[in-house]
Amino acid sequence: MNKKLFLLAASLLAGIGSYAQNRTNEIGFQSDNDSFLGQGSDRYYTNGFFLYYRHAMDVSKMKNDKLANAVFGLELGQKIYNAQSGQLPSAAEVDRPFAGYLYLGASANLLYKDETTLKLTAKAGIVGPAAGGYPIQKFIHNTFGFYELNSWQYQVRNAPQLNLSAEVNKLLARGSWADLTFTAYVNAGTGFNAAGIGPMVRLGNFNQLFQSVSTQSSVSKSSNNTLLHNNEFFFYYKPQINAVAYDATVQGNIFKDHPEPGTQEIVGDINHLVFSNQLGVALTTSRFVFDVGAVINTREVKQMVKSTHQWGSLTVLYRFN
Template sequence: MKLAALINFFFLLIPILSAAQQDSVRGYKYDVNINSDNDAYLWMGNDGYYTNGIAFNLNIIGKSERKKIHTIEVGQLMYNAYNGDYEKTSEIDRPVTALLYAKYGQTIFTKKESVFEWNVLAGVIGAPAQGEQLQKFIHKFIGAYSPTEWPFQLNTSIGANVALKWSPNIFSKIETNATAFKPIIKINAGSFFDNANVGMLFQLGRFEKNSQSVLWLSRISKKKYAAKRSFESFFYFYPQFFYQLYNATVQGGLFIKNKGPITGSLNRYAYRQQLGWQYAKQRFSFSPSVIFEGRQAKEQQTPQWYGQIKIGYKFGK
């Protein structure tokens, strides 16, 4: 009964969320975002695998006639075994490491609202990525246990990656004011990640076209623009299927012989899904989501769940 009532509630919301109206939206040239991933957000008592991620990015509107957004990002991704309190190598079921990186990319929108993204990443795994220091600081701050598995982390390896993303706007004719379907294809190549994935993102609620939507961090402009709605508020579901050739956070650095005391065997095929809500109005945006991810390493005992929170602020008239 509760589930049926919840479904009915969402359907009652659709006409309200999708009410179309033309609004003049102030243009801001810059959009700064903080992205935080952590399994603790779900209060499930887990503290392992992809256990923490933090990224700061600055999006800048381009000067060309075709809408283009430049993105600069720095961040850290942290990986543990089933939890962070192991003292024997035989107990560690996923390699321990962090990836510290800097990234530059562009998002380009076509006249038909298709989206193309590319980025170049440079970074380091191993001790210089500062995973041990950050995790111990966080755990001390919140009064949790002191992690013990870091002496077994992967050895230092520097590298670079190139990523491409393409979302063709091929379902526009069957979309409505409240629903949309967006196929997304991604390819990663380099010394950290070599993989390809395909997914389909489903939107439900109140949203703008791709070139003006928080979904693509594209609510920035050189000047005021006409929008259907003064704010966005929508739910989304995004399943993805991966094929992986290499993952340095599991297998160690690609170009070094001594990769570390513990490496893992990569799962070639993987699945990931994300369920979330996105809200944006004027300068601010907010997006919480729940993510399920299959086992990256064959040795992993279980797949994992973690939460993600994104907060954005626009500025620069």
Template structure:
């Protein structure tokens, strides 16, 4: 079945699986951390004028499970998830106080700066699109969290990047990018990521307060290979008991296990996040692994600085963020700037 055929089915299947979890789970699992569906959109147009380049657009739909007794037999997970987890058992963490699972599907698009050129722009980043499914396992003890995530997918024309971008630009009556014939070739990709987080919690979680969250980890795969470290600061009213509000973090945006559930009424906070990466491989810059393709000389040290706001009321949460990234390759004209918004709903 072509990707353009099964992608809509997958997007419909994730909310259906979340509804199944809500229907079959009972007790403290639902009270402390009910199943949720998150939808995130990243776009460099949110970063300001003349920013339609680099990491130009991304979309991610994520299903978050309730807190689980285990990953293979808990009735809060639908049967296909339990079947999958038996085959990914090596990725599961050991015994912790709380644990949950996430499943997501998403697409990312990468383009050079000049959309009008149909020739190969050798000194700018390659055209690339990635379509990925991600399976994540979070485990929490107190104010420490471990997350292990496996991403599987494809880079190249099969990821449907040109078609998606053309459709969006047609809808917005915007000029199309003309060089997609030079995009990376089709290649199956994977990435295994592990990250650990430490949180200094709010002293008064029901009122005005602040917290701090540190993180460090690494990723291995032909999609990306890197090591990273950073942190996040948050300040506001009724801070959530989770591990960050930055949508770009592997366990951010209320996907990690929580204690006590969300506080009643309105809550909101500001957040500031930073991350530094030592990059050994990035297929969107290095080009295809086994075939000749367009590539650029990447920089091995890359940093992100992000800031945003999150609002929560009842079952709904909305987060808006903006990110500034250092230059990713030699000769890059502008530092990338892009925005992100996330809409979440617990079931």
């Protein structure tokens, strides 16, 4: 009897593991904030919040036998940027323009059997007061008893945004508990023009790039993908060099002279070369995806008083059919 119960339990667990590999939808959020790192700072990229929906497409209907997975995504996000503080004695202390960025995005993520991935994204939104940066930050400060804001009059003015991006990942090498991936991206549009390259190192229990947290592809409709692990649990490190041509949260409307006559807008002078380091831990279960990380960037604006800035990030996703 005990043997039969053991076999039944083992069968159920195996079924759960197999089923977990084929969740076809996920929803969830990502929250970024510099306070997550416990340093008491409130500067530069200070807060971000994003809502995600992703749906795995049926690759068998795409007439491309090289595809292992394909994921369609929707994203609603807001980013908020400060100067060195949200409470400053004068305009002379504003070392980075205040800005809010609000957008809606759609993406197509194509993931190949050879562990090359291509993600294409389009985003439409706005930079400036209409993005709601000031009221959201004021709400956060009032709710948690932080200091009173007094410098949002120095934010960039309203500018509509239409931006496109492409991201590529390619597996370079893999061992039993570690692998190395080449990553690159290009952004182009009315607000954000940049490109970046770098490696990504993963250590632990990870899956192939065609179905992994690392490539935003933890959902799949294919039953032919044999994964390395039912659940992922790994550490990652992603250094990157970024070449920046234009940033609307610093420079404002790309089609206008800056600062605009008759305004109090303060426009920063961007650094065209920025180094970033991202590290964290990712975990998946049969239903949930968790990613906890930190990002450290070198100075993005030449006027910045601090040579680096950093923030923490928390992502929680729920997978379902």
